[in-house]
Amino acid sequence: MAKRAVGEAAALLVEDGMTVGLGTGTTARWFIEAVGARVADGLHVTAVATSLASATLAERHHIPLLELEGRGVDLAVDGADVVDPDLRLIKGRGAALVRERIVASAAARFVVIADESKLRPGLAGVVPVELLGFGVHRTMALLGRTGAPFTLRLDANGLPVRTDNGNLIAEGDFGAIADPEGLAAEIDAIPGVVGHGLFLGMAALAIVADGAGAVTRMEPGRVLPPYPDPRPHDEEVT
Ligand code: 5RP
Numbered sequence: 001m002a003k004r005a006v007g008e009a010a011a012l013l014v015e016d017g018m019t020v021g022l023g024t025g026t027t028a029r030w031f032i033e034a035v036g037a038r039v040a041d042g043l044h045v046t047a048v049a050t051s052l053a054s055a056t057l058a059e060r061h062h063i064p065l066l067e068l069e070g071r072g073v074d075l076a077v078d079g080a081d082v083v084d085p086d087l088r089l090i091k092g093r094g095a096a097l098v099r100e101r102i103v104a105s106a107a108a109r110f111v112v113i114a115d116e117s118k119l120r121p122g123l124a125g126v127v128p129v130e131l132l133g134f135g136v137h138r139t140m141a142l143l144g145r146t147g148a149p150f151t152l153r154l155d156a157n158g159l160p161v162r163t164d165n166g167n168l169i170a171e172g173d174f175g176a177i178a179d180p181e182g183l184a185a186e187i188d189a190i191p192g193v194v195g196h197g198l199f200l201g202m203a204a205l206a207i208v209a210d211g212a213g214a215v216t217r218m219e220p221g222r223v224l225p226p227y228p229d230p231r232p233h234d235e236e237v238t
Helices: 002-011 028-040 052-060 097-105 136-146 180-188
Strands: 019-022 046-049 073-078 107-115 124-131 150-152 168-176 193-196 205-209 215-219
Touching: 002 028, 002 107, 002 205, 002 215, 019 028, 019 052, 028 052, 028 073, 028 107, 046 052, 073 097, 097 107, 097 124, 097 193, 124 136, 124 180, 136 150, 136 168, 136 180, 180 193
Parallel strands: 019 046, 019 073, 073 107, 107 205
Antiparallel strands: 124 168, 124 193, 150 168, 205 215
């Protein structure tokens, strides 16, 4: 209910003629479905998908897909694993973090959608990192010096997960992250790292819903007032 509510709310931000970045995951899926419903009703958009899975879903809904062009996208909408009050995010449980970052950073507006279980008072938990297979042992050793032991993410058969880019995913559980910007800079500086799941200073708006589907909007550092009551005055509860 919550994931669907935020996906549908975000789809209302899409305007005719926009190029839209389509995120990845079980929340972004609802956004893609809702955009698809609007396309079926006559909305004209083009889209850039952040994963093969999201591209397949978009195609199923007849959403025209493009390669990411130099001018970027008008709006990108994606899920997250952790959201803090400044809209700093941890992403990457779906292993699409590198394409997600490329598209989010190319967006005039990046909107994160999440159920309220993703909200935390500060960033904490597992940080995924995408890395090249070449030099993996050395890259893992350097990652291990950033403050958490890292292990490779394995699939159900015990084999290393490969991303859509053919790379590996390593994960380190940091617990509470006191200095996310410092940690991001440290990880970025490691040769062999392709990207990490710390999305800092990127999201302009969060759309969050509770289990009953009640939607709240947040900008960095503040919760926005609810949407105006759409009922005519004579229907207002007194
Ligand atoms: C994929 C992601 C996802 O957006 C994130 O993991 C949230 O997924 P879900 O909406 O399924 O909870 O970053 O790389």
